[in-house]
Amino acid sequence: MAAENQTPPVLEARALGKTLGGNRVLDAVSLALPKGCVKVLIGPSGAGKSTLLQCLNFLIPPDSGSILLEGREVNARSRRELCSLRQQVGMIFQDFNLFDHLSAMENVRVALMKVKGMSKLDAGELALAELSRVGLLDKAALYPANLSGGQKQRVAIARALAMDPKVMLLDEPTSALDPELIGEVLAVIRDLAQNGMTMIIATHQISFSASLADEFLFMEKGRVIESGSPAELLRRDSGSRTLAFCAKISELSGEAGEAGLAAGLGESVRAGVSVGAAGLGAESPV
Amino acid sequence: MDFSLAYTATREALPYMLGGVIWTVGLICGAMLLGLALGVPLAVLHVYGPWPARRAVSIYVWLFRGIPILVQMYIFYFGLLAWLSTLPLLSGLGLDSPFVAAVLVLGLTSSAYQSQIFRGAIQSLPAGQLKAARAMGMTDAQAIRSIILPQALRLSIPAWSNEYSILLKDSALAFTIGVVEIMARMRAIASTTHEPVSMTFLAGIIFFALTWVGVKALSLLENRVRIAGYTRQGAA
Numbered sequence: 001m002a003a004e005n006q007t008p009p010v011l012e013a014r015a016l017g018k019t020l021g022g023n024r025v026l027d028a029v030s031l032a033l034p035k036g037c038v039k040v041l042i043g044p045s046g047a048g049k050s051t052l053l054q055c056l057n058f059l060i061p062p063d064s065g066s067i068l069l070e071g072r073e074v075n076a077r078s079r080r081e082l083c084s085l086r087q088q089v090g091m092i093f094q095d096f097n098l099f100d101h102l103s104a105m106e107n108v109r110v111a112l113m114k115v116k117g118m119s120k121l122d123a124g125e126l127a128l129a130e131l132s133r134v135g136l137l138d139k140a141a142l143y144p145a146n147l148s149g150g151q152k153q154r155v156a157i158a159r160a161l162a163m164d165p166k167v168m169l170l171d172e173p174t175s176a177l178d179p180e181l182i183g184e185v186l187a188v189i190r191d192l193a194q195n196g197m198t199m200i201i202a203t204h205q206i207s208f209s210a211s212l213a214d215e216f217l218f219m220e221k222g223r224v225i226e227s228g229s230p231a232e233l234l235r236r237d238s239g240s241r242t243l244a245f246c247a248k249i250s251e252l253s254g255e256a257g258e259a260g261l262a263a264g265l266g267e268s269v270r271a272g273v274s275v276g277a278a279g280l281g282a283e284s285p286v
Numbered sequence: 287m288d289f290s291l292a293y294t295a296t297r298e299a300l301p302y303m304l305g306g307v308i309w310t311v312g313l314i315c316g317a318m319l320l321g322l323a324l325g326v327p328l329a330v331l332h333v334y335g336p337w338p339a340r341r342a343v344s345i346y347v348w349l350f351r352g353i354p355i356l357v358q359m360y361i362f363y364f365g366l367l368a369w370l371s372t373l374p375l376l377s378g379l380g381l382d383s384p385f386v387a388a389v390l391v392l393g394l395t396s397s398a399y400q401s402q403i404f405r406g407a408i409q410s411l412p413a414g415q416l417k418a419a420r421a422m423g424m425t426d427a428q429a430i431r432s433i434i435l436p437q438a439l440r441l442s443i444p445a446w447s448n449e450y451s452i453l454l455k456d457s458a459l460a461f462t463i464g465v466v467e468i469m470a471r472m473r474a475i476a477s478t479t480h481e482p483v484s485m486t487f488l489a490g491i492i493f494f495a496l497t498w499v500g501v502k503a504l505s506l507l508e509n510r511v512r513i514a515g516y517t518r519q520g521a522a
């Protein structure tokens with residue numbers, strides 16, 4: 001236990017602050033991602049989830065606070081440190097952001113060559129290996145325009161994994177997908193988690209993340225206002241904001257969502273979510 | 287009008303007129319390439335540069351779009367280049383030739399227009415691509431070179447082909463400072479043969495043929511670099 005405590009988190013944020021257009025988008029948010037843990041960010045749209053994730057690798061520079069990679073503070077003013085941080089922190093976006101002029105294989109290969117300086121041959125080999133890991137070896141030659149949404153997101157995951165990141169940030173990886181394509185992407189993410197990847201995921205897939213997450217972080221108005229294990233926060237008598245929010249969105253996503261919740265959490269939590277949903281429905285009919 | 291006379295005169299004039307094609311092609315190739323070489327970095331500065339750079343590019347574009355080609359040719363040939371070539375360091379470099387002046391004027395003007403073509407294309411790309419490239423550790427320079435520009439340049443080809451035909455027509459103004467391109471030859475031979483109508487007609491046909499060849503070549507290029515299923519509207 002003592003030795004464990006001495007290992008610094010893979011990635012840590014301390015008191016991140018960000019104001020955009022006079023809006024306090026992040027208000028002193030701190031979080032730590034110990035090795036192998038999976039944390040899930042939930043919260044209403046506009047809560048600051050995307051901003052938080054992008055501050056973690058300085059795609060959006062925070063106004064205040066600091067980022068520590070394996071215990072060392074990152075100096076964002078040094079371009080070398082910034083590029084090195086970003087290589088070690090993989091990021092997945094809601095709308096995939098594949099490079100449209102490159103095939104699936106080339107999408108995975110390009111940064112290996114440009115950033116890691118690998119030869120075209122080695123990079124290509126590794127790219128194919130990563131694509132087969134997400135089940136897309138047969139699509140390697142296709143361009144993004146000819147891939148389905150789910151396939152695009154899996155290419156994006158392969159592209160991020162090829163850089164051999166120490167931690168992955170996933171920003172609503174399935175929100176832009178048609179319902180029937182969500183499963184294939186969630187399966188890849190579950191696989192990652194089971195292989196010990198350290199991750200933080202912003203998502204509305206409550207039942208999926210409840211079955212995966214070590215911790216839920218509930219965000220609202222730029223702050224993490226609740227955190228805890230999913231079982232704890234989603235217990236029917238927890239009275240948590242998290243429960244109320246999850247109940248609302250599982251109700252909106254219909255029966256499948258609730259069935260999923262039952263599978264992920266067991267009966268007591270399912271009941272809790274239903275109660276929450278009923279209460280919420282009474283307050284503000286959706 | 288005696289058609290057989292006109293025909294004979296045209297046939298005799300043809301080799302001389304075609305000799306002008308080399309100069310015209312030289313002018314537009316030089317100008318297109320100079321315009322490309324300057325237009326791409328100008329566009330990148332215009333989109334990604336700090337504000338003083340963006341401002342400077344705007345002024346540059348505004349200047350070259352605002353001053354008529356003919357006026358620029360006079361300024362460059364009789365003014366700027368004539369003066370530069372008197373400087374000890376620069377004399378003997380041929381800067382005082384009308385061809386150099388014409389290529390510079392057409393190329394700089396084209397760079398102003400081309401920069402706006404490329405800027406529109408860059409801005410039509412989804413912003414997330416640059417973000418994704420940065421997120422993998424690419425520097426902005428790497429991302430612009432290997433992600434942004436390959437897409438933006440593809441999207442620019444139709445507008446580029448438009449720019450080519452405009453340049454071709456503007457190049458006909460080079461005769462005013464003494465480049466012996468098609469137009470200059472047409473005027474010379476029209477007065478010696480007393481067949482101005484047929485000579486004008488011949489020049490028109492040659493210009494048209496050049497336009498057709500260039501536009502065709504660019505559309506072949508466009509098809510060659512086309513990517514399966516990839517179309518995006520909104521490119522300039």
Ligand SMILES: Nc1ncnc2c1ncn2[C@@H]1O[C@H](COP(=O)(O)OP(=O)(O)O)[C@@H](O)[C@H]1O
Nearest residue numbers: 020021023025044045046047048049050051052
């Ligand atoms: N460039 C910007 N200017 C002003 N406000 C912004 C800007 N970008 C984001 N915001 C605001 O920041 C808040 C958080 O946004 P975001 O991080 O995208 O939330 P989430 O991902 O949780 O939906 C929102 O209220 C949004 O309107």
Ligand SMILES: [Mg+2]
Nearest residue numbers: 049050051172
């Ligand atoms: Mg978001």
